[in-house]
Amino acid sequence: MTDFDWNLLLSVDWPEIGAATLDTLTMLGVSLLATVALGLPLGVLLYVTAPGQLRARPRLYAVLSFLVNVLRSLPFVILLIVLIPLTLLLVGTSIGVAGAIVPLVVGAVPFFGRLVENVLREVDRGVIEASQAMGARLPQIVFKVLLPEALPGLIGAVTVTAVALVGYTAMSGVIGGGGLGDLAVRYGYQRFQTEVMVVTVALLLVLVQLLQSAGDRLVRRCRFD
Amino acid sequence: MIQVRDLTKHYSHHGRRVAALDLVSLRIDAGSIFGIIGRSGAGKSTLIRCLNLLERPDSGEVRIGDDALTAYSERQLQQRRQRIGMVFQHFNLLRSRTVAANVRFPLELAGELDAAQMDARVDELLALVGLQDHQHKRPAQLSGGQKQRVGIARALANRPDVLLCDEATSALDPETTDSILTLLADINRQLRLTIVLITHDMRVIRQLCDEVAVLDHGRVVEQGRVIDVLLQPQHAVTQSLLAETGFGQGALQGQWRERISTPVLKLTFVGEPALQPVLDKVGRETGLRVNLLAGTLSEIKATPFGQLLAGVVASDVAVSALPDIFAREGVRCEVL
Numbered sequence: 306m307t308d309f310d311w312n313l314l315l316s317v318d319w320p321e322i323g324a325a326t327l328d329t330l331t332m333l334g335v336s337l338l339a340t341v342a343l344g345l346p347l348g349v350l351l352y353v354t355a356p357g358q359l360r361a362r363p364r365l366y367a368v369l370s371f372l373v374n375v376l377r378s379l380p381f382v383i384l385l386i387v388l389i390p391l392t393l394l395l396v397g398t399s400i401g402v403a404g405a406i407v408p409l410v411v412g413a414v415p416f417f418g419r420l421v422e423n424v425l426r427e428v429d430r431g432v433i434e435a436s437q438a439m440g441a442r443l444p445q446i447v448f449k450v451l452l453p454e455a456l457p458g459l460i461g462a463v464t465v466t467a468v469a470l471v472g473y474t475a476m477s478g479v480i481g482g483g484g485l486g487d488l489a490v491r492y493g494y495q496r497f498q499t500e501v502m503v504v505t506v507a508l509l510l511v512l513v514q515l516l517q518s519a520g521d522r523l524v525r526r527c528r529f530d
Numbered sequence: 531m532i533q534v535r536d537l538t539k540h541y542s543h544h545g546r547r548v549a550a551l552d553l554v555s556l557r558i559d560a561g562s563i564f565g566i567i568g569r570s571g572a573g574k575s576t577l578i579r580c581l582n583l584l585e586r587p588d589s590g591e592v593r594i595g596d597d598a599l600t601a602y603s604e605r606q607l608q609q610r611r612q613r614i615g616m617v618f619q620h621f622n623l624l625r626s627r628t629v630a631a632n633v634r635f636p637l638e639l640a641g642e643l644d645a646a647q648m649d650a651r652v653d654e655l656l657a658l659v660g661l662q663d664h665q666h667k668r669p670a671q672l673s674g675g676q677k678q679r680v681g682i683a684r685a686l687a688n689r690p691d692v693l694l695c696d697e698a699t700s701a702l703d704p705e706t707t708d709s710i711l712t713l714l715a716d717i718n719r720q721l722r723l724t725i726v727l728i729t730h731d732m733r734v735i736r737q738l739c740d741e742v743a744v745l746d747h748g749r750v751v752e753q754g755r756v757i758d759v760l761l762q763p764q765h766a767v768t769q770s771l772l773a774e775t776g777f778g779q780g781a782l783q784g785q786w787r788e789r790i791s792t793p794v795l796k797l798t799f800v801g802e803p804a805l806q807p808v809l810d811k812v813g814r815e816t817g818l819r820v821n822l823l824a825g826t827l828s829e830i831k832a833t834p835f836g837q838l839l840a841g842v843v844a845s846d847v848a849v850s851a852l853p854d855i856f857a858r859e860g861v862r863c864e865v866l
Contacts, residue, residue: 431620432624434584436635438616438694439612439636440612442608453627454624456626529668529670
Protein backbone atom coordinates (compact mmCIF):
# COMPACT_ATOMS: atom_id res chain seq x y z
CA MET A 306 0.00 0.00 0.00
CA THR A 307 2.99 2.29 -0.42
CA ASP A 308 1.46 3.84 -3.55
CA PHE A 309 -1.81 4.55 -1.78
CA ASP A 310 -3.32 7.72 -3.21
CA TRP A 311 -4.54 9.76 -0.25
CA ASN A 312 -6.71 11.85 -2.59
CA LEU A 313 -8.96 8.82 -2.90
CA LEU A 314 -10.17 9.60 0.61
CA LEU A 315 -11.96 12.59 -0.86
CA SER A 316 -13.96 10.30 -3.07
CA VAL A 317 -15.11 8.13 -0.18
CA ASP A 318 -18.86 8.22 0.35
CA TRP A 319 -18.73 9.78 3.82
CA PRO A 320 -22.50 9.80 4.47
CA GLU A 321 -22.52 6.05 3.87
CA ILE A 322 -19.57 5.62 6.22
CA GLY A 323 -21.46 7.64 8.82
CA ALA A 324 -24.56 5.48 8.46
CA ALA A 325 -22.46 2.31 8.70
CA THR A 326 -20.74 3.63 11.84
CA LEU A 327 -24.11 4.29 13.40
CA ASP A 328 -25.20 0.74 12.46
CA THR A 329 -22.10 -0.69 14.11
CA LEU A 330 -22.66 1.36 17.25
CA THR A 331 -26.31 0.24 17.36
CA MET A 332 -25.38 -3.42 16.96
CA LEU A 333 -22.66 -3.07 19.57
CA GLY A 334 -24.84 -1.22 22.06
CA VAL A 335 -27.88 -3.47 21.81
CA SER A 336 -25.95 -6.73 21.73
CA LEU A 337 -23.68 -5.66 24.61
CA LEU A 338 -26.69 -4.79 26.77
CA ALA A 339 -28.38 -8.08 25.95
CA THR A 340 -25.15 -9.98 26.51
CA VAL A 341 -24.65 -8.51 29.97
CA ALA A 342 -28.33 -9.03 30.84
CA LEU A 343 -28.14 -12.73 29.92
CA GLY A 344 -24.48 -13.48 30.57
CA LEU A 345 -24.29 -12.09 34.09
CA PRO A 346 -26.96 -14.47 35.44
CA LEU A 347 -25.34 -17.30 33.46
CA GLY A 348 -21.97 -16.51 35.04
CA VAL A 349 -23.47 -16.38 38.53
CA LEU A 350 -25.26 -19.68 37.89
CA LEU A 351 -22.05 -21.30 36.68
CA TYR A 352 -20.23 -19.99 39.75
CA VAL A 353 -22.73 -21.07 42.42
CA THR A 354 -23.46 -24.51 40.91
CA ALA A 355 -19.82 -25.50 40.36
CA PRO A 356 -18.62 -28.42 42.49
CA GLY A 357 -17.66 -27.28 45.99
CA GLN A 358 -19.42 -23.93 45.63
CA LEU A 359 -22.35 -22.33 47.43
CA ARG A 360 -25.09 -24.37 45.72
CA ALA A 361 -23.07 -27.15 44.17
CA ARG A 362 -25.11 -28.98 41.51
CA PRO A 363 -22.43 -30.96 39.66
CA ARG A 364 -24.82 -32.34 36.99
CA LEU A 365 -26.40 -28.99 36.13
CA TYR A 366 -22.98 -27.41 36.09
CA ALA A 367 -21.62 -30.08 33.75
CA VAL A 368 -24.49 -29.53 31.30
CA LEU A 369 -24.23 -25.72 31.38
CA SER A 370 -20.49 -25.84 31.09
CA PHE A 371 -20.70 -28.19 28.10
CA LEU A 372 -23.19 -25.92 26.30
CA VAL A 373 -20.99 -22.89 26.93
CA ASN A 374 -17.98 -24.73 25.55
CA VAL A 375 -19.88 -25.85 22.44
CA LEU A 376 -21.04 -22.32 21.63
CA ARG A 377 -17.59 -20.93 22.29
CA SER A 378 -15.88 -23.46 20.07
CA LEU A 379 -18.05 -22.68 17.04
CA PRO A 380 -16.32 -20.10 14.83
CA PHE A 381 -18.50 -16.98 14.79
CA VAL A 382 -18.82 -17.03 10.98
CA ILE A 383 -20.40 -20.48 11.22
CA LEU A 384 -22.64 -19.42 14.09
CA LEU A 385 -23.91 -16.57 11.91
CA ILE A 386 -25.14 -19.00 9.29
CA VAL A 387 -26.34 -21.77 11.62
CA LEU A 388 -28.49 -19.30 13.54
CA ILE A 389 -30.34 -17.88 10.50
CA PRO A 390 -33.54 -19.89 11.20
CA LEU A 391 -33.55 -18.83 14.86
CA THR A 392 -32.96 -15.21 13.90
CA LEU A 393 -35.84 -15.31 11.41
CA LEU A 394 -38.05 -16.70 14.12
CA LEU A 395 -37.07 -14.10 16.71
CA VAL A 396 -36.80 -10.86 14.73
CA GLY A 397 -38.41 -11.71 11.39
CA THR A 398 -35.33 -11.00 9.30
CA SER A 399 -31.89 -12.52 9.04
CA ILE A 400 -30.14 -9.56 7.46
CA GLY A 401 -29.34 -6.02 8.44
CA VAL A 402 -28.70 -4.66 11.90
CA ALA A 403 -31.69 -6.46 13.42
CA GLY A 404 -30.67 -9.75 11.86
CA ALA A 405 -27.13 -9.47 13.21
CA ILE A 406 -28.05 -8.90 16.84
CA VAL A 407 -29.30 -12.44 17.58
CA PRO A 408 -26.10 -14.20 16.47
CA LEU A 409 -24.00 -11.51 18.16
CA VAL A 410 -25.73 -12.13 21.48
CA VAL A 411 -25.67 -15.92 21.12
CA GLY A 412 -21.96 -15.74 20.36
CA ALA A 413 -21.09 -13.35 23.18
CA VAL A 414 -23.23 -14.66 26.08
CA PRO A 415 -21.25 -17.88 26.67
CA PHE A 416 -17.99 -15.95 26.34
CA PHE A 417 -19.08 -13.29 28.84
CA GLY A 418 -20.69 -15.86 31.16
CA ARG A 419 -17.43 -17.76 31.42
CA LEU A 420 -15.53 -14.54 32.11
CA VAL A 421 -18.01 -13.67 34.87
CA GLU A 422 -17.61 -17.13 36.42
CA ASN A 423 -13.84 -16.69 36.52
CA VAL A 424 -14.07 -13.18 37.95
CA LEU A 425 -16.39 -14.39 40.73
CA ARG A 426 -13.97 -17.17 41.61
CA GLU A 427 -11.41 -14.52 42.44
CA VAL A 428 -13.60 -13.17 45.25
CA ASP A 429 -12.00 -14.04 48.59
CA ARG A 430 -13.51 -17.26 50.04
CA GLY A 431 -13.02 -15.80 53.50
CA VAL A 432 -15.38 -12.91 52.79
CA ILE A 433 -18.06 -15.31 51.60
CA GLU A 434 -17.53 -17.48 54.66
CA ALA A 435 -17.83 -14.38 56.86
CA SER A 436 -21.15 -13.45 55.30
CA GLN A 437 -22.40 -17.02 55.78
CA ALA A 438 -21.33 -16.77 59.41
CA MET A 439 -23.45 -13.61 59.67
CA GLY A 440 -26.48 -15.54 58.41
CA ALA A 441 -26.56 -14.24 54.81
CA ARG A 442 -28.88 -16.09 52.43
CA LEU A 443 -27.75 -16.95 48.89
CA PRO A 444 -29.38 -13.94 47.15
CA GLN A 445 -27.84 -11.65 49.77
CA ILE A 446 -24.43 -13.21 49.18
CA VAL A 447 -24.80 -12.74 45.41
CA PHE A 448 -26.05 -9.15 45.43
CA LYS A 449 -24.36 -7.74 48.52
CA VAL A 450 -21.05 -9.61 48.46
CA LEU A 451 -20.14 -11.38 45.21
CA LEU A 452 -21.15 -8.77 42.64
CA PRO A 453 -19.96 -5.65 44.54
CA GLU A 454 -16.66 -7.27 45.51
CA ALA A 455 -16.09 -8.42 41.93
CA LEU A 456 -17.11 -5.10 40.34
CA PRO A 457 -13.69 -4.09 38.95
CA GLY A 458 -13.25 -7.55 37.43
CA LEU A 459 -16.78 -7.47 36.01
CA ILE A 460 -16.16 -4.13 34.32
CA GLY A 461 -12.99 -5.61 32.86
CA ALA A 462 -15.03 -8.56 31.55
CA VAL A 463 -17.57 -6.20 29.94
CA THR A 464 -14.74 -4.31 28.25
CA VAL A 465 -13.18 -7.47 26.84
CA THR A 466 -16.60 -8.60 25.63
CA ALA A 467 -17.33 -5.22 24.01
CA VAL A 468 -14.05 -5.38 22.09
CA ALA A 469 -14.80 -8.95 21.00
CA LEU A 470 -18.28 -7.79 19.87
CA VAL A 471 -16.73 -5.08 17.68
CA GLY A 472 -14.90 -7.88 15.89
CA TYR A 473 -18.09 -9.94 15.62
CA THR A 474 -20.08 -6.98 14.20
CA ALA A 475 -17.45 -6.60 11.49
CA MET A 476 -17.79 -10.29 10.64
CA SER A 477 -21.54 -10.04 10.42
CA GLY A 478 -20.95 -8.15 7.16
CA VAL A 479 -20.63 -11.61 5.68
CA ILE A 480 -24.35 -12.25 6.09
CA GLY A 481 -25.21 -8.68 5.12
CA GLY A 482 -25.38 -7.61 8.73
CA GLY A 483 -24.76 -3.95 8.00
CA GLY A 484 -22.26 -1.69 9.69
CA LEU A 485 -18.60 -0.97 9.05
CA GLY A 486 -17.67 -4.60 8.41
CA ASP A 487 -20.37 -4.87 5.78
CA LEU A 488 -19.05 -1.75 4.10
CA ALA A 489 -15.50 -3.01 4.13
CA VAL A 490 -16.54 -6.29 2.52
CA ARG A 491 -18.79 -4.77 -0.13
CA TYR A 492 -16.62 -1.85 -1.24
CA GLY A 493 -13.16 -2.71 -0.04
CA TYR A 494 -13.12 -6.39 -0.94
CA GLN A 495 -15.70 -6.93 -3.68
CA ARG A 496 -15.19 -3.61 -5.54
CA PHE A 497 -11.49 -3.12 -4.81
CA GLN A 498 -12.03 0.29 -3.21
CA THR A 499 -9.09 0.11 -0.83
CA GLU A 500 -9.79 3.57 0.54
CA VAL A 501 -13.10 2.42 2.03
CA MET A 502 -11.31 -0.50 3.64
CA VAL A 503 -8.72 1.86 5.14
CA VAL A 504 -11.35 4.18 6.56
CA THR A 505 -13.45 1.39 8.11
CA VAL A 506 -10.40 -0.28 9.63
CA ALA A 507 -9.30 3.05 11.09
CA LEU A 508 -12.76 3.64 12.55
CA LEU A 509 -12.91 0.14 14.07
CA LEU A 510 -9.48 0.71 15.57
CA VAL A 511 -10.54 4.00 17.13
CA LEU A 512 -13.70 2.36 18.48
CA VAL A 513 -11.75 -0.44 20.14
CA GLN A 514 -9.28 2.02 21.64
CA LEU A 515 -12.10 4.15 23.02
CA LEU A 516 -13.87 1.14 24.53
CA GLN A 517 -10.70 -0.17 26.13
CA SER A 518 -9.63 3.12 27.66
CA ALA A 519 -13.15 3.86 28.91
CA GLY A 520 -13.21 0.41 30.52
CA ASP A 521 -9.77 0.85 32.08
CA ARG A 522 -10.75 4.25 33.46
CA LEU A 523 -13.89 2.81 35.05
CA VAL A 524 -11.95 -0.06 36.62
CA ARG A 525 -9.44 2.41 38.06
CA ARG A 526 -12.22 4.54 39.49
CA CYS A 527 -13.91 1.71 41.35
CA ARG A 528 -10.86 -0.12 42.64
CA PHE A 529 -11.04 -0.45 46.39
CA ASP A 530 -7.84 1.17 47.59
CA MET B 531 -24.12 -21.85 78.01
CA ILE B 532 -22.69 -23.70 75.05
CA GLN B 533 -22.74 -27.47 75.09
CA VAL B 534 -20.89 -29.62 72.61
CA ARG B 535 -21.49 -33.35 72.80
CA ASP B 536 -19.54 -36.11 71.04
CA LEU B 537 -18.74 -34.05 67.98
CA THR B 538 -17.18 -36.09 65.19
CA LYS B 539 -16.07 -34.97 61.76
CA HIS B 540 -14.12 -36.88 59.13
CA TYR B 541 -12.43 -35.78 55.95
CA SER B 542 -11.36 -37.97 53.12
CA HIS B 543 -7.77 -37.31 52.25
CA HIS B 544 -6.39 -39.20 49.23
CA GLY B 545 -9.16 -41.74 49.69
CA ARG B 546 -8.39 -42.25 53.37
CA ARG B 547 -10.77 -41.16 56.12
CA VAL B 548 -9.08 -38.79 58.54
CA ALA B 549 -10.75 -37.72 61.77
CA ALA B 550 -10.65 -33.94 62.18
CA LEU B 551 -12.76 -34.19 65.32
CA ASP B 552 -13.03 -37.31 67.40
CA LEU B 553 -15.80 -37.30 70.02
CA VAL B 554 -15.20 -33.76 71.24
CA SER B 555 -17.30 -32.63 74.19
CA LEU B 556 -17.18 -29.20 75.82
CA ARG B 557 -19.21 -27.14 78.28
CA ILE B 558 -18.73 -23.43 78.01
CA ASP B 559 -20.27 -21.23 80.70
CA ALA B 560 -22.28 -18.21 79.64
CA GLY B 561 -20.24 -15.04 79.99
CA SER B 562 -16.88 -16.81 80.13
CA ILE B 563 -13.94 -16.66 77.77
CA PHE B 564 -13.09 -20.14 76.58
CA GLY B 565 -9.88 -20.88 74.71
CA ILE B 566 -9.17 -23.85 72.49
CA ILE B 567 -5.49 -24.36 71.82
CA GLY B 568 -3.63 -26.84 69.68
CA ARG B 569 -1.07 -27.13 66.96
CA SER B 570 -2.02 -26.64 63.33
CA GLY B 571 -3.94 -29.66 62.11
CA ALA B 572 -5.24 -30.46 65.59
CA GLY B 573 -8.81 -29.71 64.49
CA LYS B 574 -9.29 -26.27 66.12
CA SER B 575 -10.49 -24.62 62.95
CA THR B 576 -12.99 -27.40 62.23
CA LEU B 577 -14.21 -27.30 65.82
CA ILE B 578 -14.96 -23.56 65.85
CA ARG B 579 -16.70 -23.83 62.45
CA CYS B 580 -18.86 -26.61 63.86
CA LEU B 581 -20.06 -24.26 66.61
CA ASN B 582 -22.00 -22.13 64.10
CA LEU B 583 -22.40 -25.02 61.67
CA LEU B 584 -20.34 -23.44 58.90
CA GLU B 585 -19.16 -27.03 58.83
CA ARG B 586 -21.62 -29.80 59.56
CA PRO B 587 -20.30 -32.43 61.95
CA ASP B 588 -20.79 -36.09 60.97
CA SER B 589 -22.35 -36.71 64.36
CA GLY B 590 -22.75 -35.09 67.75
CA GLU B 591 -24.67 -32.14 69.10
CA VAL B 592 -24.08 -28.41 69.45
CA ARG B 593 -26.36 -26.40 71.74
CA ILE B 594 -26.18 -22.70 72.39
CA GLY B 595 -28.45 -21.91 75.29
CA ASP B 596 -31.64 -23.80 74.50
CA ASP B 597 -31.02 -23.91 70.76
CA ALA B 598 -29.96 -27.29 69.42
CA LEU B 599 -28.19 -25.95 66.33
CA THR B 600 -27.38 -29.37 64.93
CA ALA B 601 -31.11 -30.05 64.59
CA TYR B 602 -31.77 -26.74 62.78
CA SER B 603 -32.70 -26.35 59.12
CA GLU B 604 -30.51 -24.16 56.92
CA ARG B 605 -33.07 -21.36 57.19
CA GLN B 606 -33.26 -21.53 60.98
CA LEU B 607 -29.47 -21.59 61.14
CA GLN B 608 -29.23 -18.44 59.03
CA GLN B 609 -31.54 -16.72 61.50
CA ARG B 610 -29.62 -17.92 64.53
CA ARG B 611 -26.21 -17.08 63.06
CA GLN B 612 -27.16 -13.42 63.01
CA ARG B 613 -26.70 -13.57 66.77
CA ILE B 614 -23.45 -15.55 66.75
CA GLY B 615 -20.60 -13.15 66.00
CA MET B 616 -17.45 -14.40 64.34
CA VAL B 617 -14.03 -12.77 63.98
CA PHE B 618 -11.42 -14.10 61.56
CA GLN B 619 -7.65 -14.33 61.34
CA HIS B 620 -7.58 -12.48 58.02
CA PHE B 621 -10.44 -10.14 58.99
CA ASN B 622 -12.54 -11.00 55.90
CA LEU B 623 -13.89 -7.48 55.46
CA LEU B 624 -15.68 -6.41 52.29
CA ARG B 625 -13.14 -4.45 50.28
CA SER B 626 -15.89 -2.69 48.35
CA ARG B 627 -17.36 -1.14 51.50
CA THR B 628 -16.18 1.58 53.84
CA VAL B 629 -15.55 0.87 57.50
CA ALA B 630 -19.03 2.12 58.45
CA ALA B 631 -20.68 0.13 55.65
CA ASN B 632 -18.85 -3.02 56.72
CA VAL B 633 -20.23 -2.66 60.24
CA ARG B 634 -23.64 -1.93 58.77
CA PHE B 635 -23.55 -5.07 56.61
CA PRO B 636 -24.88 -7.58 59.19
CA LEU B 637 -27.63 -5.08 60.11
CA GLU B 638 -28.70 -4.98 56.46
CA LEU B 639 -28.71 -8.78 56.35
CA ALA B 640 -30.94 -8.98 59.42
CA GLY B 641 -33.24 -6.28 58.04
CA GLU B 642 -34.76 -5.46 61.41
CA LEU B 643 -33.76 -1.78 61.70
CA ASP B 644 -34.59 1.20 59.50
CA ALA B 645 -31.84 3.30 57.96
CA ALA B 646 -31.62 5.82 60.80
CA GLN B 647 -31.51 3.11 63.45
CA MET B 648 -28.77 1.32 61.53
CA ASP B 649 -26.69 4.49 61.32
CA ALA B 650 -27.08 5.06 65.05
CA ARG B 651 -26.07 1.48 65.82
CA VAL B 652 -23.03 1.77 63.52
CA ASP B 653 -21.91 4.94 65.34
CA GLU B 654 -22.29 3.16 68.67
CA LEU B 655 -20.21 0.19 67.51
CA LEU B 656 -17.47 2.32 65.98
CA ALA B 657 -17.21 4.22 69.25
CA LEU B 658 -16.97 0.94 71.14
CA VAL B 659 -13.93 -0.18 69.10
CA GLY B 660 -12.45 3.32 68.83
CA LEU B 661 -12.74 3.83 65.07
CA GLN B 662 -15.08 6.84 64.80
CA ASP B 663 -12.46 8.82 62.91
CA HIS B 664 -11.96 6.12 60.28
CA GLN B 665 -15.54 5.39 59.31
CA HIS B 666 -15.24 6.63 55.72
CA LYS B 667 -12.02 4.73 54.95
CA ARG B 668 -11.87 1.49 53.05
CA PRO B 669 -10.29 -1.62 54.59
CA ALA B 670 -7.25 -1.27 52.30
CA GLN B 671 -6.38 1.99 54.06
CA LEU B 672 -6.35 0.46 57.56
CA SER B 673 -3.67 -1.27 59.61
CA GLY B 674 -4.12 -4.89 60.68
CA GLY B 675 -5.23 -3.92 64.17
CA GLN B 676 -7.77 -1.44 62.81
CA LYS B 677 -9.11 -4.05 60.39
CA GLN B 678 -9.63 -6.45 63.28
CA ARG B 679 -11.45 -3.72 65.22
CA VAL B 680 -13.81 -3.35 62.27
CA GLY B 681 -14.19 -7.15 62.27
CA ILE B 682 -15.09 -7.08 65.97
CA ALA B 683 -17.55 -4.19 65.57
CA ARG B 684 -19.19 -6.03 62.68
CA ALA B 685 -19.42 -9.25 64.70
CA LEU B 686 -21.17 -7.39 67.55
CA ALA B 687 -23.65 -5.50 65.36
CA ASN B 688 -26.68 -7.74 65.90
CA ARG B 689 -26.08 -8.02 69.66
CA PRO B 690 -24.88 -11.64 69.65
CA ASP B 691 -24.80 -13.81 72.74
CA VAL B 692 -21.67 -15.63 71.54
CA LEU B 693 -18.52 -14.37 69.84
CA LEU B 694 -16.34 -16.89 68.01
CA CYS B 695 -12.75 -15.84 67.37
CA ASP B 696 -10.83 -17.80 64.74
CA GLU B 697 -7.15 -17.05 65.42
CA ALA B 698 -8.21 -13.41 65.72
CA THR B 699 -4.75 -12.13 66.63
CA SER B 700 -2.52 -14.54 64.70
CA ALA B 701 -1.93 -12.11 61.83
CA LEU B 702 -1.05 -9.22 64.15
CA ASP B 703 2.19 -8.04 65.74
CA PRO B 704 2.60 -8.53 69.53
CA GLU B 705 1.67 -4.96 70.49
CA THR B 706 -1.47 -4.94 68.35
CA THR B 707 -2.31 -8.40 69.68
CA ASP B 708 -2.29 -6.98 73.22
CA SER B 709 -4.63 -4.15 72.29
CA ILE B 710 -7.08 -6.51 70.57
CA LEU B 711 -6.99 -8.91 73.54
CA THR B 712 -7.69 -5.98 75.86
CA LEU B 713 -10.62 -4.96 73.69
CA LEU B 714 -12.03 -8.50 73.75
CA ALA B 715 -11.69 -8.65 77.54
CA ASP B 716 -13.52 -5.29 77.85
CA ILE B 717 -16.29 -6.48 75.56
CA ASN B 718 -16.65 -9.70 77.50
CA ARG B 719 -17.04 -7.71 80.74
CA GLN B 720 -19.24 -4.91 79.41
CA LEU B 721 -21.62 -7.01 77.32
CA ARG B 722 -21.53 -10.24 79.35
CA LEU B 723 -20.75 -11.93 76.09
CA THR B 724 -19.52 -15.51 75.87
CA ILE B 725 -16.30 -15.66 73.84
CA VAL B 726 -14.91 -18.85 72.31
CA LEU B 727 -11.53 -18.51 70.67
CA ILE B 728 -9.07 -20.80 68.98
CA THR B 729 -5.36 -20.08 68.97
CA HIS B 730 -1.99 -21.75 68.79
CA ASP B 731 -0.53 -19.09 71.07
CA MET B 732 -0.39 -19.83 74.80
CA ARG B 733 -0.01 -16.11 75.56
CA VAL B 734 -3.53 -15.49 74.24
CA ILE B 735 -4.86 -18.16 76.58
CA ARG B 736 -2.91 -16.74 79.50
CA GLN B 737 -3.97 -13.13 79.00
CA LEU B 738 -7.59 -13.59 78.09
CA CYS B 739 -9.18 -16.93 78.89
CA ASP B 740 -10.98 -18.28 81.94
CA GLU B 741 -10.99 -21.86 80.73
CA VAL B 742 -9.01 -23.77 78.18
CA ALA B 743 -9.25 -26.99 76.23
CA VAL B 744 -6.18 -28.49 74.59
CA LEU B 745 -6.86 -30.19 71.29
CA ASP B 746 -4.61 -32.78 69.72
CA HIS B 747 -5.41 -34.97 66.73
CA GLY B 748 -9.08 -34.07 66.99
CA ARG B 749 -9.39 -34.97 70.67
CA VAL B 750 -9.61 -32.85 73.79
CA VAL B 751 -6.57 -34.05 75.76
CA GLU B 752 -6.80 -31.58 78.63
CA GLN B 753 -9.41 -29.13 79.85
CA GLY B 754 -9.93 -26.91 82.84
CA ARG B 755 -9.41 -23.51 84.43
CA VAL B 756 -6.54 -21.72 82.75
CA ILE B 757 -4.67 -21.21 85.99
CA ASP B 758 -4.80 -24.94 86.76
CA VAL B 759 -3.87 -26.10 83.29
CA LEU B 760 -1.01 -23.64 82.98
CA LEU B 761 0.48 -24.33 86.38
CA GLN B 762 -0.12 -28.07 86.47
CA PRO B 763 -0.15 -29.20 82.84
CA GLN B 764 -0.85 -32.92 82.60
CA HIS B 765 -0.58 -33.75 78.93
CA ALA B 766 2.63 -33.74 76.92
CA VAL B 767 1.13 -31.48 74.24
CA THR B 768 0.15 -28.89 76.85
CA GLN B 769 3.61 -29.05 78.37
CA SER B 770 5.34 -28.53 75.05
CA LEU B 771 3.02 -25.65 74.09
CA LEU B 772 3.86 -24.04 77.44
CA ALA B 773 7.57 -24.66 77.10
CA GLU B 774 7.57 -22.79 73.78
CA THR B 775 6.33 -19.64 75.46
CA GLY B 776 9.05 -19.85 78.13
CA PHE B 777 6.55 -21.21 80.56
CA GLY B 778 6.92 -24.42 82.52
CA GLN B 779 10.05 -26.09 83.76
CA GLY B 780 11.79 -27.36 80.68
CA ALA B 781 14.97 -25.85 82.13
CA LEU B 782 15.23 -28.64 84.63
CA GLN B 783 15.44 -31.31 81.99
CA GLY B 784 19.01 -30.10 81.40
CA GLN B 785 22.04 -32.11 82.37
CA TRP B 786 22.92 -29.78 85.23
CA ARG B 787 19.95 -31.29 87.10
CA GLU B 788 22.21 -34.20 88.07
CA ARG B 789 24.74 -31.88 89.66
CA ILE B 790 22.26 -30.61 92.23
CA SER B 791 22.56 -32.80 95.27
CA THR B 792 19.97 -31.06 97.49
CA PRO B 793 16.24 -31.78 97.32
CA VAL B 794 14.37 -29.60 94.81
CA LEU B 795 11.03 -27.97 95.56
CA LYS B 796 8.47 -26.74 93.05
CA LEU B 797 6.60 -23.83 94.64
CA THR B 798 3.44 -22.44 93.11
CA PHE B 799 2.03 -19.13 94.31
CA VAL B 800 -1.36 -18.02 93.02
CA GLY B 801 -3.09 -14.76 93.89
CA GLU B 802 -2.43 -13.11 97.26
CA PRO B 803 0.52 -15.34 98.37
CA ALA B 804 2.36 -14.27 95.19
CA LEU B 805 2.36 -10.72 96.61
CA GLN B 806 3.71 -11.73 100.05
CA PRO B 807 7.27 -12.54 101.17
CA VAL B 808 6.31 -16.16 101.87
CA LEU B 809 9.62 -17.73 100.98
CA ASP B 810 11.51 -15.35 103.23
CA LYS B 811 9.09 -15.93 106.11
CA VAL B 812 9.30 -19.73 105.91
CA GLY B 813 13.06 -19.47 105.60
CA ARG B 814 13.36 -17.43 108.81
CA GLU B 815 10.98 -19.69 110.73
CA THR B 816 12.47 -23.03 109.71
CA GLY B 817 16.07 -22.19 108.92
CA LEU B 818 15.46 -23.19 105.32
CA ARG B 819 18.15 -22.10 102.90
CA VAL B 820 17.14 -21.73 99.29
CA ASN B 821 18.93 -21.87 95.98
CA LEU B 822 16.62 -20.60 93.23
CA LEU B 823 17.08 -22.59 90.04
CA ALA B 824 14.33 -21.44 87.71
CA GLY B 825 11.10 -19.57 87.93
CA THR B 826 8.31 -17.57 86.38
CA LEU B 827 6.60 -14.59 87.93
CA SER B 828 3.71 -13.20 85.96
CA GLU B 829 -0.05 -12.97 85.85
CA ILE B 830 -2.78 -15.05 84.32
CA LYS B 831 -5.74 -12.88 83.39
CA ALA B 832 -4.89 -10.34 86.10
CA THR B 833 -4.24 -13.02 88.76
CA PRO B 834 -0.61 -12.77 89.87
CA PHE B 835 1.21 -16.04 90.17
CA GLY B 836 4.68 -17.37 90.59
CA GLN B 837 6.25 -20.73 90.07
CA LEU B 838 9.75 -21.37 91.38
CA LEU B 839 12.12 -24.28 91.40
CA ALA B 840 14.43 -24.17 94.35
CA GLY B 841 17.12 -26.42 95.70
CA VAL B 842 16.80 -26.42 99.50
CA VAL B 843 18.85 -27.23 102.57
CA ALA B 844 16.65 -27.63 105.62
CA SER B 845 18.17 -27.59 109.10
CA ASP B 846 15.29 -27.42 111.62
CA VAL B 847 12.59 -29.42 109.80
CA ALA B 848 12.38 -32.47 107.58
CA VAL B 849 11.98 -31.79 103.86
CA SER B 850 8.88 -33.96 103.92
CA ALA B 851 7.23 -31.50 106.31
CA LEU B 852 7.71 -28.56 103.96
CA PRO B 853 4.58 -29.07 101.80
CA ASP B 854 2.37 -28.65 104.86
CA ILE B 855 4.30 -25.62 106.09
CA PHE B 856 3.97 -23.91 102.71
CA ALA B 857 0.34 -24.95 102.44
CA ARG B 858 -0.42 -22.94 105.59
CA GLU B 859 0.87 -19.88 103.74
CA GLY B 860 -1.30 -20.67 100.73
CA VAL B 861 1.57 -21.91 98.60
CA ARG B 862 1.57 -25.25 96.87
CA CYS B 863 4.80 -27.13 97.40
CA GLU B 864 5.94 -30.33 95.72
CA VAL B 865 9.17 -32.13 96.43
CA LEU B 866 10.64 -33.25 93.12
